[in-house]
Amino acid sequence: MSFLQYLISGISLGSVYALIALGxxxxxxIAKMLNFAHGDVIMVGAFTTYTVCSTMGLxxxxxxxxxxxxxxxxxxxxEKVAYKPLRKASSPLAVLITAIGVSYLLQNVALxxxxxxxxxxxxxxxxxxxxxxDGQLLITGETIVTILVCLVIIVVLxxxxxxxxxxxxxxxxxxxxxAAQLMGINVNATIALTFAIGSALAAVAGVLxxxxxxxxxxxxxxxxxIKAFVAAVFGGIGSIPGxxxxxxxxxxxxxxxxxxxxxxxxxxxxFAVLIIVxxxxxxxLLGKNIQEKV
Amino acid sequence: xxxxxxxxxxxxxxxxxAIKGVSFHVEEGEVIALIGxxxxxxxxxxxxxxxxxxxxxxxxxxxxxxxxxxxxxKIVSMGMAHVPEGRRVFAQLSVLQxxxxxxxxxxxxxEISQSLKAVFDRFPRLExxxxxxxxxxxxxxxxxxxxxxxxxxKPKLILMDEPxxxxxxxxxxxxxDIIEKVSKSGTTVLLxxxxxxxxxxxxxxxxxxxxxxxVLEGRAEELLHNDAIRKAYLGE
Numbered sequence: 001m002s003f004l005q006y007l008i009s010g011i012s013l014g015s016v017y018a019l020i021a022l023g024x025x026x027x028x029x030i031a032k033m034l035n036f037a038h039g040d041v042i043m044v045g046a047f048t049t050y051t052v053c054s055t056m057g058l059x060x061x062x063x064x065x066x067x068x069x070x071x072x073x074x075x076x077x078x079e080k081v082a083y084k085p086l087r088k089a090s091s092p093l094a095v096l097i098t099a100i101g102v103s104y105l106l107q108n109v110a111l112x113x114x115x116x117x118x119x120x121x122x123x124x125x126x127x128x129x130x131x132x133x134d135g136q137l138l139i140t141g142e143t144i145v146t147i148l149v150c151l152v153i154i155v156v157l158x159x160x161x162x163x164x165x166x167x168x169x170x171x172x173x174x175x176x177x178x179a180a181q182l183m184g185i186n187v188n189a190t191i192a193l194t195f196a197i198g199s200a201l202a203a204v205a206g207v208l209x210x211x212x213x214x215x216x217x218x219x220x221x222x223x224x225x226i227k228a229f230v231a232a233v234f235g236g237i238g239s240i241p242g243x244x245x246x247x248x249x250x251x252x253x254x255x256x257x258x259x260x261x262x263x264x265x266x267x268x269x270x271f272a273v274l275i276i277v278x279x280x281x282x283x284x285l286l287g288k289n290i291q292e293k294v
Numbered sequence: 295x296x297x298x299x300x301x302x303x304x305x306x307x308x309x310x311x312a313i314k315g316v317s318f319h320v321e322e323g324e325v326i327a328l329i330g331x332x333x334x335x336x337x338x339x340x341x342x343x344x345x346x347x348x349x350x351x352x353x354x355x356x357x358x359x360x361x362x363x364x365x366x367x368k369i370v371s372m373g374m375a376h377v378p379e380g381r382r383v384f385a386q387l388s389v390l391q392x393x394x395x396x397x398x399x400x401x402x403x404x405e406i407s408q409s410l411k412a413v414f415d416r417f418p419r420l421e422x423x424x425x426x427x428x429x430x431x432x433x434x435x436x437x438x439x440x441x442x443x444x445x446x447x448k449p450k451l452i453l454m455d456e457p458x459x460x461x462x463x464x465x466x467x468x469x470x471d472i473i474e475k476v477s478k479s480g481t482t483v484l485l486x487x488x489x490x491x492x493x494x495x496x497x498x499x500x501x502x503x504x505x506x507x508x509v510l511e512g513r514a515e516e517l518l519h520n521d522a523i524r525k526a527y528l529g530e
Contacts, residue, residue, distance in 0.1 A: 165398065172384055172395055178346055179382040184370035184399035184447065 001136045006259045007252065012143040012212065014251020015150030019205035020228030021235065021243035022157065023198030029174040029238040030194045031087070033095045037078060037102035038202060039225015040110075045071045045203030046210040046220060047110060050121055060124035067203040075199025076192050078102055084188070103222070110218035118217045121210040146208045153201065154244050161240065170194060174238070227254075227267075230274045236287030245285060295358055297322045297451055297482050298343070303352035305335075305342050312338045314506040315352070320451065325473070325483040327493040327514065329527060330503035336486040337379050339503075340453045343484075344376040345369045356451070371399040375449035379456045379486075381440040385429030389420055392428050392439055396446030406446070413442040416472065434465035441472065451482045458489050470496055490527035494518045502527075 020042060027035045045067040052063035082102050086095040127141025161167035172180040173190045181187050209224060210216055227250060235246025250270060257269035277285065296319040305313040313335045320326045328336050341347040343354050345366025354362050361369055375396075384392050393413060397406045414421035417438045423431065428439055437457055444452055454473065458466040466489070474496050477483050487493035494500055494514045502510035502523065510517070517523050 168387075168391065168395060169398065171387060171391075175384045175386055176382050179378060179384065180395075181346065181366045182344060182370065182376045182378060182382075183395050183443070184367050185395075186365070186367045 001133060002259070004137055006255050008139055008143060010252030010255035011248055012146045012251070013255060014231075014248035015146050016205050016209045016212070016224065016247075017228045017231045017250050018150055018244045018247025019153060019201045019208070020224060021232040021247045022154075022240065023202050024229050024232040025235070025237055025240060025243040026170075026194050026198050028232070030170060031079075031083065031191055033083065033092070034099065034229070035078075035083075035195075035198075036096070036099040036225075036229075037106060038198065039221040039223075039228070040103050040106035041071050041075060041199050041202040041221065042206035042209065042224060043110060043216075043218060043221030044074060044106060045206030046121060046216050047114060048203070049124060049207050049210070050119055050216055053124060054119075054122055060126070063124055064204070064207050067207055068200050071199040071203035071206075072196045075195040075202075079192055079195040084191075107218045107222070114218065116217065118215045121214040121216045123211040123214065124207055125211050140212075142208070142212045146212065149204065149208065153204070157197075157240065166190070166193060227270060230270065233284055234274055234277055236284030239284070239286045242284055242286035296320060296355075297324075297357060298484065299353075299355040300339070300343065301353045301355070303339065303342060303354065304350045305338050305347055306350050307338075312506055313342070313349070316503070316506070316508055317352075318501050318508060318511070320482060320484050322450075322482055323477075323480070324498045325477045325485060325496055327490075327497035327500040328484070328486045328503055329488070329490040329493055329500055331527075332488070333505070334503040335506045336503055337455055340376065340378075340455050340484070340486055344374060344453060370447050370449075373448075373450035374453070375444035375447045375451075376453040377440045377444045377455060377457060379459065381433075381436045383428040383431075383436050383439050383443065385427065387428055388425055389428055389431070389439055390424040392443050393420070393424075393446050396443035399447060405448075409446050409448060413445055416445075416475070417442050434461050434468070437461060437465070437469055438472070441469075441476075445476070445481075449481060451484065452476065453484045453486075455486045456488060457485070458487065458492060466492065490523070491518070 020038065023038050024035065027033065048067040048070050049063035052058050052066045053060050082098050083095055086098060089095060123142060125141050125145050127145055129141055130139040130144060161170060169180065169185045169190050172183060172185055173187050177187050206221065210220065228247065231246035231250040232243050234250060235242030253273055254266050254270050257266040261269060298320040301317050303313050303316045304311065316339060328339065330336055338347065342349050345364065349362060353360050356372060356374060384395060393410060397409060400406055419435060420438060420442055423435070428436065431439060457469050457473065461469065470492050473483060473485065485493055485497065494517055497514040499512065500514045500517050501508050
């Protein structure tokens, strides 16, 4: 029974990774850059909810909404101010280093506002736990909601990309910006939209993460951010189903590693798995092998 | 008024001047060929007209409007389409999705499906393969797709960049037949080609480009019989 328990916690943690990994992979797909500040957007989302709910005492739904709105705007602002001017830079390293700079900036602004002490995050979810098999299997409300939210988001996102004009424009821009522009697609607006969606998902991930693991510091986002990046690479960076599968698998591996091998070694195991996958399948599980026809 | 008028166009890549003051015009209904060797600046000119590049000086006037400052993505809906060099179809999208992408700026669903039908009539092979990923098509089929995609925007003027590049002789003839048909159906064509003989055989007028300058212009038939052209571009 404990196996099932661990599996469910793994899927739940993996769902959060998947939500974050989606942001990484979508931004990579379209802007061909790794947005290392993405993890810190999670932290901003969690602090927003914390401020609205715990400090101001407003209802949880409002807190989540505020986090989503603020992170969406923040994501678009970061793209416009920090990344867009570098889009034509001669070295792709320029934007990568800028992203790391933005990451430190967000962490330190949070440190300035909220201080370094860990805040205790009150879960925004008031859903009861589910007891199965005479109480042998306990699934918390947070776990259920996290998995459901992740599933709904994935389905909506896939529908958005495959069924709407804006989604098709995103696919076109991610393949060939010049050709997309020749179709009449506004490339800059499409990239901004991608950052907006990725950041909104990061806000949701932040709230879910802190509901399950309720300590909040300015550095809360960085480790999940890096793990979600691993998940995105694991699944095949640039691939949306890949981010989803990579995230879930990573969550399961981490929880199983903690439970059956060693809780201190869990992160090592996670990264070791990544290395092994990349050795045998360098493009990740669902990565595309790009062949160009001349 | 010319459909397209390019005046004193100058384009730089960094400090290198690729286009050194080029002027030409395209009248409605014409097929105009821009010919020249590799690196003469043909593609740069087309990219500047359709807004992928910005010129350092000069003007591009399309149906009386200066479009140099117009954002590239707005030029399509003014009635100009561009079939880029190397085709640049969206390899991961299906043939049908590629064609629909061509109609991105159009709203009327009824008219879009009419255009789609017209494209399928012109390129039956695309209809057969509409569900296939564009990246799996052969070079000639990709060229047809790139042309079909451009036609989906219902352009008044279509820019074509090296449509025959890398194609087998059979496909080359087929592509030039299609260009003639496109022209006959009322679309003005600005054609960039290295295959000078073929280009001159279907064009009304032509301009010869050498390292960023127009060195010769005239009626296509005359150029086809010009000794200098025959030596330099027709391999005779």
